[in-house]
Amino acid sequence: MTSIKMADLYNTSSVLVLKSFNLSPEVVFPAFLFATLSYMIILFCNLILILTIVLNKSLHHPMNLILLNLPIHDLIGASAFFPQFIKEVLTDSRAIQHSLCVTQAFFIHIYAGGTVFTLTVMAYDRYIAICCPLKYSTVMTNAHIMRLISAIWGSNLFVIGLLFLLLLRLPRCRSVLSHPYCDNPSLLTLVCADTTINNIYGLVLVAVSQLIANGTILYTYLQILVACFRSRRTDTKSKALQTCATHLLVFLMLECMGLFTIISYRIKNISPELRRFLGMLTLIFPPALNPIVYGLKTKEIREKILHFIKNKILPA
Template sequence: MFLNSSSSTTLFLPSFTLPPSTRIPAVVFSTFTYLLIMCCNLMIVVTIAINHNLHKPMYLLLLNLPVCDMIGATAFFPQMISSMLYEPRVISHGACVLQAFLAHTYGGGSLLILTAMAFDRYLAICSPLSYNNIMTNNNLIKIITGIWLTDTFTILTFIALALRLKICRNTISDMYCNNPSLTKLACEGTHVSNFYGLFTIALYQGISLAVILFTYLQILFTCVFKKQADARSKAIQTCGAHLIVFLFLEFNAFIALVAHRFENTPLFFRRAMGVSVMIFPPLLNPLVYSFNTRELRKHIMVFFKGKISPF
């Protein structure tokens, strides 16, 4: 029996199976985590925005990463927190589509931004003489605009392919709504959606890995070839944080997406990886960049000293 796929259709999310005595503490902890993520990422955005010394390609690209993290956190936490106190957990079809769109926008956007940041570091370290000619303000605007347009178009296509399907199920398979879960509501052929999903995963992951591998090998070769301690220190400082963030996101997102393609994947493992990619990168990214990027850390400390100091 086909179900109405209008925005008012009620869908059911997996239960948290929380004992009544732990629900309030869980809501408080989740709310605190969400506010912490938003505050830390907003701190990075504000610090870069108000300091003209940070209006450089590296930091202007970085500014987009906390924006993505805030989108991802907002896609996940408010709905999760609001549904913790009630059983069964429900969400309207329209809200589910919006959550899936925001969640995938966060994931795809983060991957594209990290790829662009790797290319920027490659130019800065391996081709410093041509860096300013290539990374002009005009080109930087084109890169950032291209990232968001590509990400938005890709995810809208995902959602459009899922919405064209008639649904006859009302249970979301993951802890939150995403494109694979929306597709699994259908009881007709999903070959086009699955093919597009696999193609997009391969394209995003392939391009990102190729760029990261090429740029970091070139950076490593340049630093070793120069045999200069300051060059090696600069490369480690500027690239170490980026590499940590990229590998963590890549590992979580890749496993979470691929796990949907194999029916024998343990349900708990798939759900755990799906939740972890929505929580840990947005929580850890601002901390990693704050502690490992000297210039950004300096301006953050100046900002807080100015707020705390009574003089």
Template sequence: MYFNGSVFSLELTLHSLDLPETSIYPAFIFGTTTYLAVLVCNLTIIITIFLNRNLHKPMYILLLNMPVNDIMGASMLFPQLLYSIWTHDRSISYPVCILQGFCVHMYGSTSYSTLTAMAFDRYTAICWPLRYHAIMTNDNLVMIITGMWLFNIIIMFVIFALLMPYKICQTQMTDLICYNPPLMKIVCENTQVNNIYGLFTMVLYHFISLSVVTFTYIHILITCVTKKQSDAKNKALQTCGTHLVVFLFLEFNTFFALIAHRSENVPAYLRRVFSISVLIFAPIVNPLIYGLKTKEIRQKIITCFKRKISSV
């Protein structure tokens, strides 16, 4: 099959969910509940940080990018997936597929960038406490956040701009969602340039993030352990532990999903599971780890709820 017409009028078909008839309603209810939980948890963190001036600090301003990014990532999966479950319709227009793929890749790249920026912030606060406020000024913070988002937008825009000139050979997608690797499998022409650029960006993000996180957290651990305070080791674990768990989960998940498309030995179902798992688990777990388990944010949320209850 070879499509000479405009790709903007093309309808693609995502991989079937293969749900039995008896599982449709439970799956729809579970998916809707999960999506609402993602929205509530992440919006709670956003509103709490936004309304409390005591939280307008570099650490929390950087953290604010995470729930915003998680909402974007989850919103690229759940609405379309829930619609497919309810209607049994797995079709998606090519422009919407490109938009979904762009936002999915933006979600992954921004997750890396945010975690990297947060690692640098914690490194500065713990290893250089006297210089922290001179380094993490408002101007520098704006530059970090703006540069982070602009860099990701430009990198991801190029990835999908490279796809646009190609003719489409088939409309059957191999995955449950749209993103770059399965999109490249439906084009007719040689995609060597896309493969080289894709591998370059993957190596770039992994190298920068791993280098920064490894460097900063080794120094954080050394600084905390060598301090004379009795709680130094606990502080090191509290500072590094959850951040590293989230980072390593993201690292493994995204790396496996992308590599799986370049290997015939990986089962297709595993590739599909990993391609959407980061859009499901991370938006739920992140607000719990970085929001509700952060003492200052947790106290503000509890105080707000107590005021609402007492006013009723």
């Protein structure tokens, strides 16, 4: 009798229902084509960037070794989102297994957190290179680079893993998500139990990570600007400012879209369509733009990429 009442109270169905895109029949094929081409471009560009850096020892500089983490996280985020998105568009099926939904959400959060942490460490690297050039080789040693990369992955896996452990301990009594893809806030809406601990941990996680990331970015770039304006070498100043401006633009774009999506869950008056739109942009544009920004705009990497494509992919 008790088990029957518990089954009535909690929905233990393994199938969840995602929010529909409500695509008209004439839009289905263009949407499928756009999603498939976007995913193929993201896969191609990021894999090319990874292979170029890994296979060329001349590119094994501290900045490039840190940069290598960015396309890896982009591939994680894109691969967590696009296959399910393409399936939904093509089959008009909104059903998804709960385990698959949790997996998708976990890797989407790993992508977001890892990208922010990587961009933060890249800013630190640029700060040492521009503001303390004579100390760069002694500070940014291989051992220090490995510690920084380990910190990126270790801290990200720990905080996101704990986030989902707190989620999975709670019983579900709903099966319809308010989002077209899975993330922690949308999965939390399925819970019919006290989510105070989850909410507090989520807010603290966002606050601390944003404080560290934005604080580091703000401090390092202010110091870089001061160093650039004090420099008498016009070419050095111009190159440093161009590199830092590009880096800052990528960081701000990710921060604005990601933070709006997180905050929008806690503000009832915000349009759900706008939230879904910006949430999807966060998973589409950074993974597509990052390899172009950091690959093609960096002369040394660009030359190696063109050489790799010419000799390995399109041999004469």
